[in-house]
Amino acid sequence: MFKKTMKMMTAVFAASMLLTSCYSYTTVVGAGAKGNSQTKEWNHYVIYGLAPVGVSNAKEMAGGATDYTVTTQQTFVNGLVAALTFGIYTPTMTTVTK
Secondary structure (H helix, E strand, O other), X not given: OHHHHHHHHHHHHHHHHHOOOOOEEXXXXXXXXXXXXXXXXXXXXXXXXXXXXXXXOHXXXXXXXXXXXXXXXXXXXXXXXXXXXXXOEOOEEEEEEO
16 A cells, blocks of 8 residues: 555656746847846736736836846746636736846
């Protein structure tokens, strides 16, 4: 019985490691960030990220800067929130570096 339980736990752990992922994409505007001043906002999606409810505006977050870098990613906390809501609510994080 113990061997069967350990095999099952190992299989579940392996599947959880192999089936998880966090995505990230970066956009450089102008010459890119000159400093390391950051502004962060959550983006709100429902139904596994298919329907946007509230998405941040990177241009407004840059505050009039002409050179900045925008990174949108799903952080660990975002993934945890999505898992706890079974994908009904799926947030991401947008970071603007000026």
